[in-house]
Amino acid sequence: MSAKVIVVTNQKGGCGKTTLTMNLAGVIGLQAKVLLIDGDPQGSATRWAYSSSDDNPFPAAVMSLANITDKVNREIKKYLEDYEYIFVDCPPTIDNNFTSSALLIADLALIPVIPSPTDLWAAVGIQKLISNVSEINDKLVSRLVANMCQSNISISKEALELITEFDFPKTESDIYQRTAYRQAAAFGGTVLDLDNPKAKQEIKELAKEILSLIN
Numbered sequence: 001m002s003a004k005v006i007v008v009t010n011q012k013g014g015c016g017k018t019t020l021t022m023n024l025a026g027v028i029g030l031q032a033k034v035l036l037i038d039g040d041p042q043g044s045a046t047r048w049a050y051s052s053s054d055d056n057p058f059p060a061a062v063m064s065l066a067n068i069t070d071k072v073n074r075e076i077k078k079y080l081e082d083y084e085y086i087f088v089d090c091p092p093t094i095d096n097n098f099t100s101s102a103l104l105i106a107d108l109a110l111i112p113v114i115p116s117p118t119d120l121w122a123a124v125g126i127q128k129l130i131s132n133v134s135e136i137n138d139k140l141v142s143r144l145v146a147n148m149c150q151s152n153i154s155i156s157k158e159a160l161e162l163i164t165e166f167d168f169p170k171t172e173s174d175i176y177q178r179t180a181y182r183q184a185a186a187f188g189g190t191v192l193d194l195d196n197p198k199a200k201q202e203i204k205e206l207a208k209e210i211l212s213l214i215n
Helices: 017-029 044-050 072-077 097-103 117-122 124-134 154-165 179-186 197-214
Strands: 004-008 034-038 061-064 085-089 108-113 141-146
Touching: 004 017, 004 097, 004 197, 017 034, 017 044, 017 085, 017 108, 017 179, 017 197, 034 044, 044 061, 072 085, 072 097, 097 124, 108 124, 108 197, 117 124, 141 197
Parallel strands: 004 085, 004 108, 034 061, 034 085, 108 141
Antiparallel strands: none
16 A cells, blocks of 8 residues: 655745644544655754654654655655555745645645635745646645634734635644644644643544545
8 A cells, every 4th residue: 555645835034834734743643654844944843753752752754854855755655555544744935846746746735724814815826836736746635724813812813814826725624833733742642642622622623634635
């Protein structure tokens, strides 16, 4: 069986891309064999996994390919038979070849966006890239993920309506701004290790939705 490849990308930094990737990979890693590829030169995903304790290691394998700029798809291909799911945390820019190369082999592209007008405008560039790659990789499915949402803020709700202007839909599950996500990074785990029922529920729902999209 060949692994399903999930690429998490956005050209704008600060959208919680690595936090989302690590939590999804960690949650799915509890039930399947998962590899997470760190493509970000800052190496946040790698550091996150290394922060975990020996008693409770991060539930997915993590490796860095940040020093490879193109032919990333060729590198990922080497691991397809060894894992069930491969997550790729892309660098926060689309003008290098890493992201377009990873998308060539992807089954699913996730674009985390903060629901604010400026963040959504910034995501337009990634939409163009994905639509170009889709002409070559016709199995590619894409979804926006409303990330770091703030409850009861009207601008968030208005911005979420802007999302309908994109070529591809938003996931049904939204992720809210919660301290649990930052805490999970500090000890190298996921929100499932913390006592925050809402964070646990929303990340589980998103993981379930993602698995149903690609299986």
